[in-house]
Amino acid sequence: MIEKRTAQRHRVFKGGTITYENSGIACTVRNMSASGAAIDLDAAVPLPQSLTLSITRDNFVKNCRTVWRSDRRVGLAFVH
Structure with missing residues (x-):
C-alpha cells in the first residue's frame, strides 16, 4: 500500500x-x-464537505474538509 499522508499520524x-x-x-x-x-x-450520517472539528479537553478547534469515508469512519484534512 502506498502511503499518501503528508504527516505521520498518531493514534x-x-x-x-x-x-x-x-x-x-x-x-x-x-x-x-x-x-x-x-x-x-x-451512525452513518450525511456530512458536508466543510466542517469544524473540536476537542474540548485539548482546546482544539480546526476547520476541516472531508477527504474519505468508510461507513462510520471519516477522514478529515485540516484547512490551514
Whole structure:
C-alpha cells in the first residue's frame, strides 16, 4: 500500500464534536496528524464537505474538509 499522508499520524482516543450548519455531532477521534484526523461517528450520517472539528479537553478547534469515508469512519484534512 502506498502511503499518501503528508504527516505521520498518531493514534488517539478522544471525544470530539464536528459542527456544521448550526448542527453538532459527537465523534471519537481515532488518529491525528498535523494535517488531518480520522474520526468515528455513532451512525452513518450525511456530512458536508466543510466542517469544524473540536476537542474540548485539548482546546482544539480546526476547520476541516472531508477527504474519505468508510461507513462510520471519516477522514478529515485540516484547512490551514
